[in-house]
Amino acid sequence: METDGLEWLLVPVRQLVAWGAAGAMVFGGVVPYIPQYRDIRRTQNAEGFSTYVCLVLLVANILRILFWFGRRFESPLLWQSIIMIITMLLMLKLCTEVRVSNDLNIKRRSFADFDLNYFWHWSKFTDYVQCVLTFTGVTGYITYLWLDSSLFVETLGFLAVFTEAMLGVPQLYRNYQNRSTEGMSVKMVLMWTSGDTFKTVYFILNQAPLQFSICGLLQVFVDIAILLQVYLYSSYPQKPTSHTAHPASTKAL
Secondary structure, eight states: OHHHHHHHHHHHHHHHHHHHHHHHHHHHTTTTHHHHHHHHHHHTOOTTSOTHHHHHHHHHHHHHHHHHHHSOOOHHHHHHHHHHHHHHHHHHHHHHHHHHHHOTTSOOOOGGGOOGGGTTOOSSHHHHHHHHHHHHHHHHHHHHHHTTOHHHHHHHHHHHHHHHHTTTHHHHHHHHHHTOOTTSOHHHHHHHHHHHHHHHHHHHHTTOOHHHHHHHHHHHHHHHHHHHHHHHHHHSOOOOOOOOOOGGGGSOO
């Protein structure tokens, strides 16, 4: 009787923990960008944030959604991708508006120019939306044609999580170029690290596809490398290295 009573108590507790973990997976990924969004909005300066982070996450989550059609995984991971895509579009909108308002004399560039030298350095938010829709349409059509191929589906899943694992690389490289982490939200990176650690443990415990766990660990290592940059550049300030780049690439767009 005591065992039955204890089991009756544990069942709802387990259910609450499962719901909490699922909720953390769905919304936890966007939390790190809240302080960065607020900092950019407050300072009207987006130079410390690389919008290539947005590009990486948009590509990764679009591919993950397409992977779901070939190999169904837990719905919280699917909803996480949808929420993340919306968040990255909001970040792009803010960064584009701030950059354009600060650089009134900059030459206007658009997605329709098809100029690779200025890829992802466009002047309007609608150009980024057009690019995302084009990528989604092309990859969606290819996935539809090859959906019956298990090799294609597994490769698609690997590309999705590996791309996401490279999330911190643009920020890591930008910090290296600037020899500084000024303008980057340290809170954002700390939240990246804690969130990616939780996410990787979640993948392992819930027996998600193997690609998810391996690339989750890689993502944690990149986060730690960025935190080491914060320590290094704050303790031992260095002068930025001079490097040649076209005007649009010298800023974190």
